[in-house]
Amino acid sequence: MEEDKRLKLITEQIIRLANADFETPGELSEEGDDLDSIVVGLNLLGEELEAYTQELKAKEEKIKNTLIQLNEAQHLSQIGSWEWIVSTNTVTWTDELYRIYGRDKETFQSTFENFNHCIHPDEKEYVNSVIQSAYQNKTAFKFSHRIIRPDGKEAFLDCKGNVYLDEDGTLLRMTGTAQDVTELKKAEEKIVKLASIVESSNDAIISKTIDSYITSWNKQAQALFGYTEQEVLGKHISLLFPPDQVSEENEIIAKVVGEGKPLINYESIRRKKDGTLVNIAATISPIKDPSGKVIAISKIARDITEKKQAEEKLKKYTIALEQKNKESEQFAYITSHDLQEPLRTITNYIGLFHDDYKGQLDERADIYIKFITNASRRMQTLISDLLEYTRIENDKEATQIDCTALVNEIMMDLERTINENNATIVFGTLPVITGYFSRIKSLFQNLIVNAIKFKRSGVAPIITITAKDTETDWLFEIKDNGIGIEKAYHEKIFMMFQRLHAREEYNGTGIGLAHCKKIVELRGGNIWVESQPGIGSSFFFTLPKNLNL
Numbered sequence: 001m002e003e004d005k006r007l008k009l010i011t012e013q014i015i016r017l018a019n020a021d022f023e024t025p026g027e028l029s030e031e032g033d034d035l036d037s038i039v040v041g042l043n044l045l046g047e048e049l050e051a052y053t054q055e056l057k058a059k060e061e062k063i064k065n066t067l068i069q070l071n072e073a074q075h076l077s078q079i080g081s082w083e084w085i086v087s088t089n090t091v092t093w094t095d096e097l098y099r100i101y102g103r104d105k106e107t108f109q110s111t112f113e114n115f116n117h118c119i120h121p122d123e124k125e126y127v128n129s130v131i132q133s134a135y136q137n138k139t140a141f142k143f144s145h146r147i148i149r150p151d152g153k154e155a156f157l158d159c160k161g162n163v164y165l166d167e168d169g170t171l172l173r174m175t176g177t178a179q180d181v182t183e184l185k186k187a188e189e190k191i192v193k194l195a196s197i198v199e200s201s202n203d204a205i206i207s208k209t210i211d212s213y214i215t216s217w218n219k220q221a222q223a224l225f226g227y228t229e230q231e232v233l234g235k236h237i238s239l240l241f242p243p244d245q246v247s248e249e250n251e252i253i254a255k256v257v258g259e260g261k262p263l264i265n266y267e268s269i270r271r272k273k274d275g276t277l278v279n280i281a282a283t284i285s286p287i288k289d290p291s292g293k294v295i296a297i298s299k300i301a302r303d304i305t306e307k308k309q310a311e312e313k314l315k316k317y318t319i320a321l322e323q324k325n326k327e328s329e330q331f332a333y334i335t336s337h338d339l340q341e342p343l344r345t346i347t348n349y350i351g352l353f354h355d356d357y358k359g360q361l362d363e364r365a366d367i368y369i370k371f372i373t374n375a376s377r378r379m380q381t382l383i384s385d386l387l388e389y390t391r392i393e394n395d396k397e398a399t400q401i402d403c404t405a406l407v408n409e410i411m412m413d414l415e416r417t418i419n420e421n422n423a424t425i426v427f428g429t430l431p432v433i434t435g436y437f438s439r440i441k442s443l444f445q446n447l448i449v450n451a452i453k454f455k456r457s458g459v460a461p462i463i464t465i466t467a468k469d470t471e472t473d474w475l476f477e478i479k480d481n482g483i484g485i486e487k488a489y490h491e492k493i494f495m496m497f498q499r500l501h502a503r504e505e506y507n508g509t510g511i512g513l514a515h516c517k518k519i520v521e522l523r524g525g526n527i528w529v530e531s532q533p534g535i536g537s538s539f540f541f542t543l544p545k546n547l548n549l
């Protein structure tokens with residue numbers, strides 16, 4: 001107001017000077033002539049004007065700075081603003097509003113139509129209705145909506161607006177702000193999604209403070225432990241511990257908070273609200289702030305009571321089975337051992353009978369005696385094979401075995417069989433392994449004897465023995481060019497008493513491969529066969545280098 005007055009005074013002085021009559025010579029006063037006083041007046045006026053201009057400039061500078069600050073503040077807070085002057089129907093946008101809308105200030109006209117064009121098609125109607133009602137009712141307004149930027153991306157805006165009226169209640173102008181809350185909205189959506197995952201999870205999901213007070217509890221936690229969320233929030237986690245297990249929490253905290261590491265598949269027992277115990281498997285993890293500091297703990301747990309019971313049952317069953325196996329092997333050992341004695345007596349007496357009464361009885365009696373002799377011999381072999389099988393367990397010390405020397409020794413033992421069958425055994429340097437000598441010898445011998453025995457008629461057996469280093473194991477192969485085995489029997493032949501041929505064709509008891517399997521498995525390895533009928537078979541077995549005898 002004061003400035004206006006001063007401006008008025010200066011203007012009046014200018015007009016007066018402008019209207020002054022400088023043509024007609026006047027009377028000169030004692031102090032000087034009129035021209036002098038005009039010059040003095042003009043000088044004064046000039047000074048006044050200069051001061052006023054400086055003041056205006058300072059104010060303009062201040063306004064400019066304020067505007068820059070406002071712009072920066074809007075940019076930082078991602079809030080843009082607009083103003084609509086009703087009388088001139090002009091809309092102005094701040095720089096930040098242009099930025100939020102992704103529009104260029106120079107080319108985009110901030111009219112209502114253009115603004116309307118930016119709104120997401122699904123929300124145009126809603127936004128228009130909010131603005132219309134604010135205009136008609138002359139009331140402040142607030143709404144959220146989406147816009148589409150020129151690059152096609154969506155942005156979420158939170159908007160607020162105000163109306164300004166004159167004394168008569170006529171609308172003068174409307175102003176508003178729009179804040180870009182896209183990131184916030186996305187974060188919110190993520191939180192909602194995560195929360196619904198937590199709620200619908202089949203696992204109990206719990207969070208607690210670093211000193212073990214429960215801060216969240218999902219539906220499944222309620223189902224598992226019986227407590228409602230209200231009952232446990234703020235309570236110490238030890239509420240769920242059986243009394244004798246409370247100290248466990250210190251170990252958990254030491255690992256998860258102290259070391260900042262998760263505990264994965266941690267199995268333990270917890271107590272439900274009704275006092276019953278439940279076996280759980282849990283993953284307990286630290287929740288860290290951006291600096292890496294542990295600020296809370298999360299726990300995902302599930303009920304493994306049934307699994308534990310099944311494991312327990314299986315364990316008992318396995319122990320019982322092992323016991324039974326031992327008993328039956330013991331039984332087989334005792335019976336075969338005890339059977340040997342009477343059988344030896346029978347064989348001896350049949351021999352005596354045959355020698356003493358040969359030719360004194362008729363021909364049929366001689367044939368019967370022959371049958372009895374053969375049968376008792378077979379029975380002797382069967383019993384000695386059985387004894388051999390059951391005796392595996394009762395071996396002595398494990399030693400270093402040079403397999404090359406071992407095969408040489410077996411070849412000497414089998415010299416007669418090898419020669420009779422015209423067999424060739426090919427092998428290079430075989431490894432030195434650790435094992436029980438008699439078992440390993442029996443394993444090689446059984447496989448070599450079979451490779452000779454199951455030869456093709458008219459084809460001299462060629463047996464190749466090799467060993468491969470597979471880093472963890474020795475992989476042996478005993479390959480022959482014999483009759484081969486149908487695929488259907490590749491597993492069956494390793495079972496006790498399983499034979500594929502009549503005794504008249506190939507003699508045997510069907511114990512040899514079962515014996516080999518037992519030796520290899522006790523040594524921690526595997527045995528299998530690959531074969532093509534009419535071409536030959538390869539028996540493979542592995543012996544782990546690192547053994548647990």
Ligand code: ADP
Nearest residue numbers: 450451454484493499500508509510511512513
């Ligand atoms: P046995 O030799 O006393 O019959 P095994 O347990 O050693 O008993 O072998 C079981 C069966 O597997 C044999 O009867 C035979 O049919 C088959 N078999 C074993 N080794 C070979 C082989 N090298 N070639 C062909 N068949 C074989």
